[in-house]
Amino acid sequence: MNKFFFVLGHTYVTKLKAKAFIITTVITCLLLIGLANIHRMIxxxxxxxxxxxxxxxxxxxxxxxxxxxxxxxxxxxTKITDMExxxxxxVxxxxxxxxxxxxxxxDGLPKAVYYANTxxxxxxxxxxxxxxNQLKMALSAAKLGLTDKQLSKLxxxxxxxKVALEKQAKTEKELNEARTLVYILLFAMYMFxxxxxxxxxxxVATEKSSRVMEILVSSVPPVQQLFGKIIGVALVSLTQFAVFFAVAFTALRTSGQEVWRFLGLNHLPASMFVYAIIFFLLGYLLYAVLFAVLGSLVSRVEDVQPAITPVMMLVVAAFMIAIFGLNIPDSSFIAAASFVPFFTPMxxxxxxxLVPVPAWEVALSLxxxxxxxxxxxxxxxxxYRGGVLMYGRMNILKDMKRAVQLTKK
Incomplete structure (x- = not known):
């Protein structure tokens, strides 16, 4: 386990000290402060x-x-008497x-044309x-002999x-609050x-291209190395997200906003936040394993993007289906797709x-x-173990087969 923590700590500290990480964090924090005070700037x-x-x-x-x-x-x-x-x-x-x-x-009612440079x-x-329009309604009501009270009634x-008949169904207010949290989680998971x-x-590809990987594989078991990198990067990202949340929370508080009421999350049950954390972490682990494995199959950093594109398309597909499902969460298509592991977290x-889900369905999906x-x-x-020792032109399916064969040797 010491080797696992060594890989985890090295990955975490290296990424945390990187200039790109620091610059991105600072710029994003400044943007969050600006967005929280956008009404004051306007x-x-x-x-x-x-x-x-x-x-x-x-x-x-x-x-x-x-x-x-x-x-x-x-x-x-200002009324003027100039010619048009x-x-x-x-102007x-x-x-x-x-x-x-x-x-x-x-009919003697007003109409208008507005002119401006743009x-x-x-x-x-x-x-x-x-x-x-208000003037036209008032004049029309006067012609018809309607009083202001009759016009407002009209x-x-x-x-x-809207009343839900199921006992466990959410009210419209609860649905609106839940949609906010669901959308925040969907977007956060997508970006994350x-x-x-x-x-x-x-x-992984950077270490492999520098031949450092050959030394690491001989001294650190592949499972420990794989999850050391995955959890190390996860801790880096969670650190960054924690900074973003703290800055955004503080900025909203100082701008006079009641944060939870501003987000519409002040009446949600605690179980919703527990489910949010569980599905968020499991979704990250699922995709992170795929990204790490695909990264181990490429020999150059330039080949990383084409290699991970299929997994990125899976994430995009899950996000698009989830956005579609926000308005029809009880459809049979959304219910069936929620059991597909790559779509389950979202x-x-x-x-x-948004809808009552039987406990056995939640348990089965988990x-x-x-x-x-x-x-x-x-x-x-x-x-992973075989892939990090392979160099040359990338061919994902053939490389996976070769990587497994190398592992057996």
């Missing part, structure tokens, strides 16, 4: 800045009412931020359109409640596996989070997942 740049809009009221009926609708908004309307072409030229020269031309339709910023036209949405799985494969957790990890670790150790 307010700093846009606060108290009103958009000046010139208004030409051809009908002479709508400006005053429209100005009342816009009172308190970021749009400051002169007003457009004033081009920067005197006005925009021009609104009001007129009446066949309409890429949709906030101003959207605000003007909202105010104009546009009041119909009560619509892709980022750090590739790191494992690159680590899909079974998705089902547990047994299949653990059995697959053990089987891959056993087969992978054989391929």
């Amino acid at each position: 307010e700093f740049f846009v606060n108290d800045k009103q958009t000046k809009v010139a208004v030409i009221d051809r009908a002479g009926l709508f400006y005053e009412s429209l100005a009342k609708q816009l009172d308190g908004s970021d749009v400051s309307p 072409n002169e007003a457009k030229q004033a 081009k020269e920067g005197k006005w931020d925009g021009l609104l031309v009001l007129s009446a339709d066949a 309409i890429a910023d949709s906030r101003v036209p959207d605000e003007l359109e909202r105010a104009l 546009y009041e949405p119909a009560p619509f409640a 596996v892709l980022m750090y799985g590739g790191m494992i494969a690159t680590e 899909l079974m957790f998705l089902r547990i989070g 047994v299949l997942l653990v059995a697959t990890i053990v089987l891959l670790a056993y087969a992978g150790a054989k391929v």
Whole structure:
């Protein structure tokens, strides 16, 4: 076991001290601090800045009412008597931020055309359109003889409640909270596996290309070496994730946010977080073994990416199916796919989070997942020991066969 901890510690410390790791961690922490305070930065740049809009009221009926609708908004309307072409030229020269031309339709109700140098910023036209629609509704109600109370009743949405008949089914509020945690885990697992799985494969390929591996294999059993690297990189990634979480948590707290309420996780049961940790770690181990084995089959670091592409496609497929399943977690397709070990970490957790799942299904999926990890670790150790001693042109299937044959010698 001392050799195992030596490989684990060496991998962990080496990666932790790497410049790329430090730079990536610092940059990501700065981005997290910026995102947590994005509302303050937006307010700093846009606060108290009103958009000046010139208004030409051809009908002479709508400006005053429209100005009342816009009172308190970021749009400051000003009625002008200029000709339309002169007003457009004033907009081009920067005197006005925009021009609104009001007129009446066949029913005497308002219609408008908005002119600006660019309409890429949709906030101003959207605000003007909202105010104009409210004005149109008020005028239409007046023509029909409706009171304000009758008008508000007319546009009041119909009560619509959702009630689950199953006793263990979640309420709509619980589902929304669970979806947040499920999505966070899915995205974290997706990024975690892709980022750090590739790191494992690159680590093995780098040592192999420098011929250090020949010395290591002769002194450290392949299983210990394989899992020493996998767990070492896992600890590096967990360290980085812990730093990210601490920075994000602190940044949200200092920005005045109640973190768990901000994330919508304040009412979730503790079992959800336990399942999240279990499936997260098992999913990482499953894919990490594959990445390490494939990394041992290449002779050059440049060949790592093509070698691990099939595993990366599996991760992407699992993630895409899980995102699809967020809206239909009880479908038979999602249920069947959740028992496929390569999809289980994401899909079974998705089902547990959103719909009632029988205990035997959860247990069966975990047994299949653990059995697959053990089987891959056993087969992978054989391929790993022979693979790290092979050099030359890469051919995955042939190389695996040759690696196993070398292990038997």
